[in-house]
Amino acid sequence: MIELKNIEKYYANKGVKSYILRHVTTSIKQGEFVSIMGPSGAGKSTLLNILGMLEEPTYGQYEFMGEDVVSLNERKRIELYRNHIGFVFQAYHLIDEMTVAENIEAPLLYKKVPGPERRSRIADMLDRFNMVAKSDLFPNQLSGGQQQLVGIARALVAQPSIILADEPTGNLQSAQALQIMDLFKKLNEEEGITIVQVTHSEVNAAYGSRILHLLDGVIKEDVTVQQTV
Numbered sequence: 001m002i003e004l005k006n007i008e009k010y011y012a013n014k015g016v017k018s019y020i021l022r023h024v025t026t027s028i029k030q031g032e033f034v035s036i037m038g039p040s041g042a043g044k045s046t047l048l049n050i051l052g053m054l055e056e057p058t059y060g061q062y063e064f065m066g067e068d069v070v071s072l073n074e075r076k077r078i079e080l081y082r083n084h085i086g087f088v089f090q091a092y093h094l095i096d097e098m099t100v101a102e103n104i105e106a107p108l109l110y111k112k113v114p115g116p117e118r119r120s121r122i123a124d125m126l127d128r129f130n131m132v133a134k135s136d137l138f139p140n141q142l143s144g145g146q147q148q149l150v151g152i153a154r155a156l157v158a159q160p161s162i163i164l165a166d167e168p169t170g171n172l173q174s175a176q177a178l179q180i181m182d183l184f185k186k187l188n189e190e191e192g193i194t195i196v197q198v199t200h201s202e203v204n205a206a207y208g209s210r211i212l213h214l215l216d217g218v219i220k221e222d223v224t225v226q227q228t229v
């Protein structure tokens with residue numbers, strides 16, 4: 001599903017290059033649940049943003065579902081993103097002025113999904129996340145855990161092939177964090193959705209099947225998780 005070859009990312013400042021990612025070569029197969037770990041500043045979010053087409057690498061090849069992402073024009077890349085990728089952010093990134101239902105609807109409007117189908121998919125999401133009664137509330141009327149569920153519902157409503165999550169439980173208490181991780185595991189195992197998450201938590205990483213350890217922008221280790229959760 002994902003092939004990265006020799007991905008490099010650097011910022012040049014007064015002729016000095018500071019490397020964020022170096023020689024990143026790896027592949028991720030459909031159905032995997034991968035955690036990216038490593039110390040602060042190791043380049044985890046940058047790598048996830050490149051996977052999610054939110055940032056471009058300075059060099060290297062990125063193939064997503066057979067498409068050469070780097071050579072695609074903006075319109076094609078956005079289309080690929082909208083059709084296949086659901087992104088979940090640590091700080092939720094919901095739109096404050098929109099209700100829960102409207103936030104979940106947003107990706108469907110971009111994809112021009114017709115009204116009746118939109119309403120049915122939103123209803124399914126609200127039902128699945130036990131949020132029917134919260135449908136008309138605004139994000140600031142929800143707990144952090146509920147806001148993140150809306151963030152995940154918004155990522156899922158467009159039926160993505162892959163969920164990319166940047167510290168999805170970073171702002172949550174442990175009970176809520178467990179709920180989100182259980183949900184990811186279920187999505188992965190029962191619906192075959194590929195998941196790539198950035199996490200600082202060993203507990204969260206144990207939910208996945210593989211861990212990429214980044215250090216100073218380099219993949220230092222690529223390990224298979226022994227399933228215990």
Ligand SMILES: Nc1ncnc2c1ncn2[C@@H]1O[C@H](COP(=O)(O)OP(=O)(O)OP(=O)(O)O)[C@@H](O)[C@H]1O
Pocket residue numbers: 011020038039040041042043044045046047
């Ligand atoms: N626009 C930029 N210009 C220069 N340096 C940048 C820019 N964006 C990010 N960086 C640097 O890239 C490095 C990696 O950032 P990144 O957010 O990917 O790390 P991270 O591993 O996700 O860290 P954390 O765990 O703290 O979120 C950091 O040192 C950061 O300062």
